[in-house]
Amino acid sequence: MWTITLKIARYKPGEARRIDTFQVSIDPERTILDAVEKVWAEQDRTLVFRHACHHASCGSCAMVVNGVEVLPCIKLIKSVTQPDGELMIEPLHNFPVIADLVADMGPFFERMLIVGMPIVGAADPLPKQEAEDFNRFDNCIECGACLSACPVVATDSGYLGPAALAAAYHQLSVSGDSLSKQAWDTLDGEHGLWRCHATFECSAVCPSNVDPAGKIMALRRRMTIERIRQMLGLGSRSK
Amino acid sequence: MSPVDSPVESKAYPGQSGQLPEHQVWRWFAFARRSLGMAGFVLNRVAGLGLVLYLLIHLVVLSQLTRGPQGWDAFITLARSPFFLTLDVILLAGIIGHGLNGLRVALIGNGLLVPWQRRLLVVLAVLGIVLWVIAAVLIYRG
Numbered sequence: 001m002w003t004i005t006l007k008i009a010r011y012k013p014g015e016a017r018r019i020d021t022f023q024v025s026i027d028p029e030r031t032i033l034d035a036v037e038k039v040w041a042e043q044d045r046t047l048v049f050r051h052a053c054h055h056a057s058c059g060s061c062a063m064v065v066n067g068v069e070v071l072p073c074i075k076l077i078k079s080v081t082q083p084d085g086e087l088m089i090e091p092l093h094n095f096p097v098i099a100d101l102v103a104d105m106g107p108f109f110e111r112m113l114i115v116g117m118p119i120v121g122a123a124d125p126l127p128k129q130e131a132e133d134f135n136r137f138d139n140c141i142e143c144g145a146c147l148s149a150c151p152v153v154a155t156d157s158g159y160l161g162p163a164a165l166a167a168a169y170h171q172l173s174v175s176g177d178s179l180s181k182q183a184w185d186t187l188d189g190e191h192g193l194w195r196c197h198a199t200f201e202c203s204a205v206c207p208s209n210v211d212p213a214g215k216i217m218a219l220r221r222r223m224t225i226e227r228i229r230q231m232l233g234l235g236s237r238s239k
Numbered sequence: 240m241s242p243v244d245s246p247v248e249s250k251a252y253p254g255q256s257g258q259l260p261e262h263q264v265w266r267w268f269a270f271a272r273r274s275l276g277m278a279g280f281v282l283n284r285v286a287g288l289g290l291v292l293y294l295l296i297h298l299v300v301l302s303q304l305t306r307g308p309q310g311w312d313a314f315i316t317l318a319r320s321p322f323f324l325t326l327d328v329i330l331l332a333g334i335i336g337h338g339l340n341g342l343r344v345a346l347i348g349n350g351l352l353v354p355w356q357r358r359l360l361v362v363l364a365v366l367g368i369v370l371w372v373i374a375a376v377l378i379y380r381g
Binding site for chain 2: 200
């Protein structure tokens with residue numbers, strides 16, 4: 001068993017923000033979420049956090065641990081600290097906070113709706129390829145880690161952000177070359193795909209290997225080709 | 240079940256609250272524990288701001304021309320001092336770093352070499368350091 005220190009960001013509406021420090025004895029093979037639950041169960045039942053599946057399927061528990069977005073349900077204690085170590089646990093950045101470690105995910109889903117993407121679509125049959133190469137956008141678990149890690153969202157709350165842009169690319173790929181002019185204009189607008197500064201931080205923290213940054217760059221390439229086609233009079237922007 | 244312990248310590252925290260955070264410019268520079276791409280982003284921001292500052296200083300220095308040959312010659316003598324040569328070497332680091340990183344961003348930003356963006360950053364960083372060292376030697380040798 002390790003004894004570790006958890007510094008947890010606390011907030012309740014109407015209260016001052018603060019950091020509470022807790023000592024927890026825990027098996028280092030357990031997860032960060034286990035440690036947070038242990039704090040809640042044994043030390044402070046007012047601690048608010050969100051979780052459901054405990055296996056990286058629902059995406060609801062995403063937090064910032066020691067400055068980096070993680071899914072605490074699959075992140076082992078031993079992978080982020082050491083005996084007598086310390087964990088700084090915060091809610092996702094770039095989101096309003098409802099309470100303690102619970103971010104308001106509204107801005108995430110509003111972005112998805114802006115580009116007109118269905119959040120839930122019909123499942124496609126698995127393609128015949130190696131599992132490690134299987135990397136479709138349907139893997140997105142809508143955890144919000146990419147939006148939290150993006151330095152551009154930090155200064156432009158209107159930026160569509162990695163998840164919505166990756167969703168747009170996915171939709172474009174699924175539907176061939178068909179996207180409405182309105183969707184193109186949104187992507188091509190002030191807060192669209194050109195706003196990305198290519199830090200690839202979204203791809204680095206994505207727990208589901210969606211690679212949003214790669215999708216944004218692919219989308220840019222398509223947009224650039226589309227513009228060249230327009231300039232040469234070879235095709236229209238939307239179909 | 241009821242709480243069996245209170246927190247060991249509790250102190251103020253400047254993090255976000257119920258309001259949507261706006262204009263957190265400091266996050267542009269929060270690269271600790273982040274990826275290599277974030278380091279490149281920070282480098283470009285810092286170098287870019289430095290080059291803008293240099294441009295302003297450069298214009299101020301050029302205004303010495305209005306004071307005639309004597310004022311200008313005095314400045315040139317000062318500019319050849321080791322201190323000013325060191326400032327030139329620092330300036331060169333900003334130019335090379337910003338230029339090569341800008342090339343990387345332009346390439347991957349248009350969908351080229353995306354799968355190799357990390358390697359590209361490392362290769363250009365090594366190239367930049369080599370160029371910078373050679374240039375620094377040439378500057379100090381005069």
